[in-house]
Amino acid sequence: MSIAGGVAHAPSRVTRTAILGAIGLIFAIPIVAMVEFTLRKGLDGGHDFSRWTTLFESGFAGPYRSVLTALGNSLALAIGTVAIVLLLLVPTMLLVHIRFPQLRRALEFICILPITIPAIVLVVGLAPVYAVMARLFGSGVWTLAFAYGITVLPFAYRAIQSNIDGVDVKTLTEAARTLGASWLSVLVHVLVPNLRRGILAGAFIAVAVVLGEFTIASLLNRINLQTALVVVSKTDPYTAVILSLLALIFAFGLLLLIGKLGSGPRVRSVKGTT
Structure with missing residues (x-):
């Protein structure tokens, strides 16, 4: 049974947004941690893109x-x-x-x-x-x-x-x-x-x-x-x-x-x- 073009007992827009946001956050945390790990400069501290640029400049050679x-x-x-x-x-x-x-x-x-x-x-x-x-x-x-x-x-x-x-x-x-x-x-x-x-x-x-x-x-x-x-x-x-x-x-x-x-x-x- 549908109500006003929607499905009965369907979650509200706020609920759907909260669920999708929570799921997205769960998946985003390890990915962001991986990106941050690749940008570390080592013992000197700070972040840069040197490892990314070196990899692409070498052409995976x-x-x-x-x-x-x-x-x-x-x-x-x-x-x-x-x-x-x-x-x-x-x-x-x-x-x-x-x-x-x-x-x-x-x-x-x-x-x-x-x-x-x-x-x-x-x-x-x-x-x-x-x-x-x-x-x-x-x-x-x-x-x-x-x-x-x-x-x-x-x-x-x-x-x-x-x-x-x-x-x-x-x-x-x-x-x-x-x-x-x-x-x-x-x-x-x-x-x-x-x-x-x-x-x-x-x-x-x-x-x-x-x-x-x-x-x-x-x-x-x-x-x-x-x-x-x-x-x-x-x-x-x-x-x-x-x-x-x-x-x-x-x-x-x-x-x-x-x-x-x-x-x-x-x-x-x-x-x-x-």
Whole structure:
């Protein structure tokens, strides 16, 4: 039931502002502390931007070149993980929702299960598999995409499933099939556009998890962004914090981009219409 165009029992504007302000403050405190740490001049006291300017003037050369390589590895892993998860998960979820609804609980259990398994236990189970993969296909960093696909599965599933529950997928599919559309056309031209927000949310969560993952890459001796930052922090903790801040800025920009893509085109109002 709505009241005056709003939702019944919805919090007031002041309450919403206070809640968002408190949450923003919780997230802002550690970020501000990181920025202040990178600006310290050391034992002399005071603050300056010398470490920031030195890092950018050097062009990430020397000991920091490995960070650029690790960032490229993480971005490639993020793309590979998103492709693996979405190309396998989205069609499977739609097939179960449309044709085999009795299997939804089993699929949900399988997709949520990885969140209950610690990363170190997951690595112990995957180590023999990766030993075989290394002999057959090599031990490149790209192989981590399969392990990351398992770790992001619970988050991507919930994001996409919530969107599927809000769309009448069966009616859209039956209407498209009645008009002669193939299953591929139904998936690409009918269902995916209606599930755009859930798919983009799942993709962003997958990217965020991959960019912040350390345990699996470290135990499997692969180089990604987080393992490279740990190596840099042992020699220059200030630069490691600067690079962490840049990674946060990149993730925030990616969130804004995905949010813009997920909002879709706005419908303009026409004067004189009712």
